[in-house]
Amino acid sequence: MAQDSARTELMGKLQRACQNAQPARIYAELNSLGEAPSPTLPASSLCEAFLINVLKNQGTVACTSNRSEAVKAVAEHLHSRFRTRKLVAGNDPRLAAMPWRDGAVLPRFGAAEHGENASLSYACMGIAETGSIVTYTGKSNPAANNLLVEDHIVLVDTATLVATLDDAWTQINKDQQESGRPRGINFISGPSSTADIEAQLVKGAHGPRSWHVILLGEIPEDALSNARNATEA
């Protein structure tokens, strides 16, 4: 078959151009190259650094200390943006267990459809270095929920915050040892945007027009106000 012959030919060419050392030697050499440096975080508190970078990414934020407050924050966002109580959320046990009544929110569990206003994801983690949230595709967060809605609301547990992109992958690898490789891993860092027309930034290209991050857990009291001051300056 043409396919097999292309593969054989190519691999042969690469073999001739390569060193072809034993794998053990290759990995020893790779490890000797050291680790890549990551940028300094904008604050010493992970929460504050994460909030600063979410704000820089054109996200909006709310800080809550328990699940009841988090539901209320969701309700507030839904009301202010769409005058609605409805949203779509994945079949995530953590979302199923939320006290929805505390905010009179009416979730529909499943995959988002075109035309729906808002979705809610429970992030696997938040990354302080880049102000990103991480989701895995699957039943608990169908890919459509990140993409097809107007507003993407994301809950992030402070306990799941990591400092760097590398730390995020350490956690991803741990998760994969338990439950295998998800089809997709998404680092989301802001509402969808484009600068393709005269280099002017416009929010709401193909995905969500707005991105609301609700941090949940133990948060230093002044983290949010510090973050706002840092990004307004």
Added chain:
Amino acid sequence: MSNIPEEQGSAAFLGNVRDSLLETDKVKRRDMLGLFMPLVRDAAVDQFDQFQDLRKQVKGVKQHTLDNLHHYLSQFESEALDNGNQVHFARDSSEMNSIVLGICQSHRAQRVVKGKSMVTEETHLLHHLQRAGLSVVETDLGEYIIQQANETPSHIVGPALHKSADEIRELFLKKHDLGERELEGPTEMVAEARSVLREHFLSADVGIIGANALIAENGYSMLVTNEGNGDLCANLPKVMIVCTTLDRIVPRASDAMAALRLLVRSATGQPITCYTSFYSGPRREQDVDGPIETHFVLLDNKRSDILASDYREMLQCIRCGACLNHCPIYIGVGGHAYGSVYMGPMGSVLTPLLDSLEEAQALPDACTACGRCEEVCPSSIPLPDLLRDLRHEKNREKLTPSRWRLGMKTHAWLLARPRLYHTLSGIGIPVLAWLGRKKGSFKSLMLANGWTDQRDFPAPQGKTFMQQYAAQRKANNGSR
């Protein structure tokens, strides 16, 4: 037909340059780009204290990866197969195009949505699929605009930045049958494109995307976008095809992260794009969405030759576009003048290697040797050196005009004899200075018409450098 016909190619570079310098509004937009893009890049890089260390580390890993590409490609292939993908290898453009068409046809696909991919620009995949009767839509806004305008990208990151908002407005009014409307400003235009393209996403049978990295240790591909269009292509249609090249391989996820830190800052000045996604294969048993079948099509198209050549470093390019934004020639003449898929310094190196030096022989000359591209290239590719090597090769292969080669030879001969050189220039310079004393410059010079055709030659001001230097030293010694 396209404004920049494929056939024209890089052979027409000099003619294109002449034309492009006359387009005053485009010249203005390019000047803006040349000011603005370096500013945002510098600001982002300045905020990263250890940026140079990062560059060094990534360069080391990239070199190591290329040295062991056979190993890492095999590892990626086996992980990708384990993840449930089909993996295809394509020797050249036409093989890639027919593999992709074959996959589409096996699913009786009618509609294809495409994310941004320079590799598929290289193979002209869009036209290949269209000729076979498929409806194919580019979904990156910039790519969509140039598809509608029947043009080619003018920049590897911002393909439609050569167009004004007014031109895009006219284009949308003409192409979208949506009745009377104002369509004032980028926000309204983006909103219109969003709703038009959403329909395409929802009805597509096949999604085609590129990859910014292929991670050998786990078989994931990395996709970096701001718009989220690539992710819609990767998640909504039933079939996903990743079209990319061998040189996207990195050993570990952490290496992809390091490259990501360099890429985004160098490309757009952001610390990260809105969407950085990793896809491993088809939907899992429990999944409620995602493609049912996924393919990797890995294109060689001379990469393996480049790997075995002295131009190997060019395979470290991560397609950030920084060298374009910082190149006085690119900013001066724009991407279309190059007549090739890749432009600017990286294009002037790559095009001769991918096409042929004979066809693209004008491109290695498109360099002022200012060195800015190498300075900003996150992969530390010595672009000016590679361009010089290509010029050298051109000379060796006698592609340069014989008179020019003779001149170079004479010059080299003279330089090897400094005493004779100084004597001759000591005579020549005052003569030139005297001849040009009235006007201060020459409109034309014997034996150097090629040079003076394009600009005036300034008349030398008095003595040669060495004479002035000697006089200065003497004066300094005397005053001690």
